[in-house]
Amino acid sequence: MSASPPIAPDRAIRLALPSPFALVAGGRLVGAEVAVETYGQLNPARDNGLLLFTGLSASAHAASHPHDPSKGWWEAMIGPGKALDTDQFFVISVNSLGSCFGSTGPGSIDPATGQPYGDRFPELRIEDIARASQAAVDALGIDQLAAVIGTSLGGMTALAHAACFPGRARSVVSISGALAATASAIATRSLQREMVGGALRSGAGPDAVNHAMRLARKIGIMSYVGSELLEKRFGRHQSEPFAGRGSGTDFEVESWLDHLANKFANQFEPWSYWALSRAMDLFDFGQVGELSAGPSDPARTAKTLRLTRALVIGVQEDLLFPVTQQQAIAALLTSADIATEYVELSSPSGHDAFLTEAALFTPVMRRFLNSLTRPTPTTIRPSSAARTQ
Amino acid sequence: MSASPPIAPDRAIRLALPSPFALVAGGRLVGAEVAVETYGQLNPARDNGLLLFTGLSASAHAASHPHDPSKGWWEAMIGPGKALDTDQFFVISVNSLGSCFGSTGPGSIDPATGQPYGDRFPELRIEDIARASQAAVDALGIDQLAAVIGTSLGGMTALAHAACFPGRARSVVSISGALAATASAIATRSLQREMVGGALRSGAGPDAVNHAMRLARKIGIMSYVGSELLEKRFGRHQSEPFAGRGSGTDFEVESWLDHLANKFANQFEPWSYWALSRAMDLFDFGQVGELSAGPSDPARTAKTLRLTRALVIGVQEDLLFPVTQQQAIAALLTSADIATEYVELSSPSGHDAFLTEAALFTPVMRRFLNSLTRPTPTTIRPSSAARTQ
Numbered sequence: 001m002s003a004s005p006p007i008a009p010d011r012a013i014r015l016a017l018p019s020p021f022a023l024v025a026g027g028r029l030v031g032a033e034v035a036v037e038t039y040g041q042l043n044p045a046r047d048n049g050l051l052l053f054t055g056l057s058a059s060a061h062a063a064s065h066p067h068d069p070s071k072g073w074w075e076a077m078i079g080p081g082k083a084l085d086t087d088q089f090f091v092i093s094v095n096s097l098g099s100c101f102g103s104t105g106p107g108s109i110d111p112a113t114g115q116p117y118g119d120r121f122p123e124l125r126i127e128d129i130a131r132a133s134q135a136a137v138d139a140l141g142i143d144q145l146a147a148v149i150g151t152s153l154g155g156m157t158a159l160a161h162a163a164c165f166p167g168r169a170r171s172v173v174s175i176s177g178a179l180a181a182t183a184s185a186i187a188t189r190s191l192q193r194e195m196v197g198g199a200l201r202s203g204a205g206p207d208a209v210n211h212a213m214r215l216a217r218k219i220g221i222m223s224y225v226g227s228e229l230l231e232k233r234f235g236r237h238q239s240e241p242f243a244g245r246g247s248g249t250d251f252e253v254e255s256w257l258d259h260l261a262n263k264f265a266n267q268f269e270p271w272s273y274w275a276l277s278r279a280m281d282l283f284d285f286g287q288v289g290e291l292s293a294g295p296s297d298p299a300r301t302a303k304t305l306r307l308t309r310a311l312v313i314g315v316q317e318d319l320l321f322p323v324t325q326q327q328a329i330a331a332l333l334t335s336a337d338i339a340t341e342y343v344e345l346s347s348p349s350g351h352d353a354f355l356t357e358a359a360l361f362t363p364v365m366r367r368f369l370n371s372l373t374r375p376t377p378t379t380i381r382p383s384s385a386a387r388t389q
Numbered sequence: 390m391s392a393s394p395p396i397a398p399d400r401a402i403r404l405a406l407p408s409p410f411a412l413v414a415g416g417r418l419v420g421a422e423v424a425v426e427t428y429g430q431l432n433p434a435r436d437n438g439l440l441l442f443t444g445l446s447a448s449a450h451a452a453s454h455p456h457d458p459s460k461g462w463w464e465a466m467i468g469p470g471k472a473l474d475t476d477q478f479f480v481i482s483v484n485s486l487g488s489c490f491g492s493t494g495p496g497s498i499d500p501a502t503g504q505p506y507g508d509r510f511p512e513l514r515i516e517d518i519a520r521a522s523q524a525a526v527d528a529l530g531i532d533q534l535a536a537v538i539g540t541s542l543g544g545m546t547a548l549a550h551a552a553c554f555p556g557r558a559r560s561v562v563s564i565s566g567a568l569a570a571t572a573s574a575i576a577t578r579s580l581q582r583e584m585v586g587g588a589l590r591s592g593a594g595p596d597a598v599n600h601a602m603r604l605a606r607k608i609g610i611m612s613y614v615g616s617e618l619l620e621k622r623f624g625r626h627q628s629e630p631f632a633g634r635g636s637g638t639d640f641e642v643e644s645w646l647d648h649l650a651n652k653f654a655n656q657f658e659p660w661s662y663w664a665l666s667r668a669m670d671l672f673d674f675g676q677v678g679e680l681s682a683g684p685s686d687p688a689r690t691a692k693t694l695r696l697t698r699a700l701v702i703g704v705q706e707d708l709l710f711p712v713t714q715q716q717a718i719a720a721l722l723t724s725a726d727i728a729t730e731y732v733e734l735s736s737p738s739g740h741d742a743f744l745t746e747a748a749l750f751t752p753v754m755r756r757f758l759n760s761l762t763r764p765t766p767t768t769i770r771p772s773s774a775a776r777t778q
Contacts, residue, residue, distance in 0.1 A: 180625060181625070182616060182619070182620050183616070183619035183620045183622070183623040183624055183625065183640070183642040184611070184616030184619045184620065184642075186625070186640050186642055186643065187607070187611055187619060187642045187643065187646055188611065190640065190642075190643045190646070191604060191607045191608065191611070191646070194604060194607075195584075195604055198600055198604075202597070204593060204597070208591070208593070211587055215580060215583060215584055215587075215604075218576070218580045218583075219580065219608065222573070222576055222577060222580070227571060227572070227573030227708065227711070230571070230572035230573045230576060231571050231572045231573065233572070234572040236569060236570070236572065236575070236673070236685075251572070251575050251579065251670065253572040253573075253575055253576045253579075254575065254576065254579045257576055257579070257580070281640065284625070296625075319616065322616070
């Protein structure tokens with residue numbers, strides 16, 4: 001890209017997307033933007049960027065910084081000497097297009113009507129999230145990223161990014177992601193959408209929508225964390241023993257879910273939730289960018305990648321994105337001649353482990369990311385690079 | 390019991406409970422009754438009875454009979470030469486107290502008000518289901534049952550029956566039951582109740598309640614069947630490929646859940662569902678009948694049992710009633726000097742396996758039940774009987 005001005009470290013910005021911004025399923029957004037936070041400093045070669053894709057519910061605020069000292073969702077992982085070492089890397093965290101924390105989404109005002117998009121927001125795909133984030137990378141004047149890193153939905157987005165923008169990143173880190181959702185994950189999310197969409201469409205008012213969001217979030221939490229963790233932490237403990245029918249929340253596990261669900265329902269835009277959830281179900285790495293195509297062909301997509309290296313991390317207790325899916329990602333990347341490291345961790349937090357187990361993830365991520373700064377894997381022809389593993 | 394008239398085989402009857410019928414948590418029911426079906430013939434010694442406790446959603450119609458030729462919920466398991474062999478046994482199937490298929494429950498008319506009980510139905514416990522069913526056994530003039538058999542909620546009820554009525558059954562068969570619910574099962578059911586109870590209490594009308602019942606049932610189905618089964622049967626098959634946001638049911642797994650959920654929501658009484666679900670969470674074998682008691686003490690309860698033999702069956706893929714719980718039941722009964730056989734089966738149907746895997750369950754059940762008709766275990770002092778295994 002052309003010479004760009006230096007970028008101030010550690011800040012929160014909003015970047016305008018090209019307008020109109022065409023979505024892969026056919027819609028277009030006028031005047032759309034994405035919220036971005038950056039940590040660390042872009043080096044003079046502008047090649048130390050790590051693009052971070054988040055899970056469904058996260059904002060761009062992944063770590064605290066001077067302009068926002070509140071803890072970020074990946075606080076333990078980002079900073080000087082941490083897994084995403086800001087002494088070495090320039091971390092770019094983007095709020096997903098379609099979300100509700102500064103990026104354009106269903107809660108934003110549609111300039112055509114002056115009203116929030118709501119369910120008139122055009123159909124969103126994971127590829128669109130990757131594309132909007134890459135537009136931010138372009139705006140920052142970064143030609144090639146050291147890595148794209150993503151967790152959960154972000155893991156899918158990282159894979160989509162690799163397929164949509166061959167050569168724009170040298171490596172990928174997929175954590176608890178998927179090439180495509182399982183039937184069971186689709187069933188779970190479909191149920192959550194039916195709940196939230198039903199309340200939104202019924203016109204029953206904000207209380208009903210908040211109730212539906214709370215319930216949907218509880219289903220989510222229960223699909224994220226393992227039953228072993230619930231059993232160990234709560235068992236059958238009761239805060240008000242045998243309070244009878246009352247609130248139905250006298251088991252401590254019930255109060256705990258209530259607390260988390262309320263927090264989420266009070267801050268997340270319901271149609272954003274709906275759109276991001278649906279995008280996860282529709283994602284298929286074997287059909288990236290080819291909506292009308294025939295059968296899914298992940299191997300074909302994998303052959304188009306231009307990555308030198310990949311790190312795939314799975315968690316054995318994850319039921320929503322099971323390790324079989326993680327193994328499939330690793331096997332596919334390996335078969336496409338990408339030097340791929342596969343790591344399986346064990347944590348009772350299941351799908352949520354990347355949020356709670358910094359001690360487990362840090363050494364794995366650090367070793368991988370630090371090795372990226374060494375000369376060998378920085379060839380600009382990744383497809384012909386020797387396998388390092 | 391006093392001499393009773395012979396009982397006609399294969400029929401559906403309603404039996405009046407003693408009135409008022411006192412519930413263990415303090416409430417009482419006036420003029421309550423239970424719906425009962427029987428299959429096979431009571432022998433002259435009146436000692437070949439098998440009392441069957443059902444899962445949450447089932448009626449007493451476990452098998453077809455001349456007065457109702459429609460298929461029962463355990464059709465493949467009950468009949469001449471089948472697992473519950475009606476050539477040898479007299480099977481008594483009771484619709485749980487609190488349910489809605491002929492037994493008194495929240496949908497029944499409260500004689501005190503002339504209106505359905507709804508949420509004024511007194512708090513129901515698993516022990517009450519056992520006690521109402523035993524009242525039916527009393528009314529049939531049966532002094533001692535050959536076995537009580539229960540699946541899921543019915544497995545809990547079978548264990549409750551053994552503790553509430555020592556000596557009234559010679560053996561117990563617990564299939565995918567539990568001594569007490571796990572935190573994860575409580576969380577799941579709590580969510581379902583919040584959904585259904587919320588809609589009922591909001592006064593939003595029958596459509597909203599039906600919607601909530603459908604969603605609750607989907608959560609139930611997803612907790613019953615394993616993700617492996619969903620993956621194998623449906624994968625990512627789409628009935629209307631990329632129909633977009635529309636109904637949100639274009640994945641086949643979504644349509645399948647819709648179908649099952651509609652069926653359930655159209656036939657099950659919402660407050661019955663609420664009450665039975667809550668009863669499952671509150672059940673604790675270590676506190677049977679002792680509501681104000683201190684800590685749960687399953688070993689103490691187990692010592693009061695007067696069973697000669699037990700069969701405990703678990704399914705490895707069952708997440709709602711995991712095999713760790715089945716092993717705990719078997720270990721507890723064994724430690725109480727009850728000759729206990731423990732069988733672990735494998736089926737992608739998970740918790741639902743007892744409904745779909747007759748071929749797996751039949752040999753196990755047959756061998757156990759047929760051995761009951763041999764002389765050895767028919768002593769009327771079960772607590773002093775020699776262990777047969």
